[in-house]
Amino acid sequence: MLRISDDIAIEDWEITESFMRASGPGGQNVNKVSTAVELRFEAERSPALPDPIKSRLKRLAGRRWTKEGAIVIQCDETRSQTRNREIARQRLAALIAKALVKPKRRIATKPTYGSVKxxxxAKKARGEVKALRGKVGEE
Structure with missing residues (x-):
């Protein structure tokens, strides 16, 4: 179980992990051991998340959100499979925690009278400077 907050926890059956060989340095280890992890969380079908959180999560996930409504997180930072698993789970938890925060509504404000003046x-002064740049007329 992956606990996000006091009232939201993701069950293990909602998360699937697949392992593959990572790219990059690692010598023979990189060719033999499947250390990279691809974590898949079925967010759209998750009973733990309310609809407003799902919509915010979809916006935050960006291209990590699939057409089926799943979030895919890949990690191949370390040479350890368990460490990569932990990092991927932490990333998912951080993403969901960020979606829990309801954004503040922006209140439209009017510019002050003084700032408009x-x-x-300033616009008038700039226009006068530019007007003086013209060619000097013949007399």
Whole structure:
């Protein structure tokens, strides 16, 4: 079980892990041992997550979210399979924890009277500077 918060926990049956050979340095180890992990969490079908959290999770996951509604996380950072498993689970937990935070609604504000006046005065001064750049007329 992967505990995210006090009221949300992901059961082990919701997560599937597959192992493959990692790329990069590691000598003979890299050719023999399947150390890289691909963690798949069926987020769309998860009973642990409410719908608003699922929609925020979908937006946060980006291209890690599949068409079937699963989140796929890959990790091949270390040469240890168990460590890669832990890192992938931590990444999933961090992603879900980030989706739990409800974003604040932005309150539209009006610019102050003084700031509008200052902006318009600056625009007028800049326009006058540019107007003086023209060719000097013949007299």
């Amino acid at each position: 200052r902006r318009l005065a």
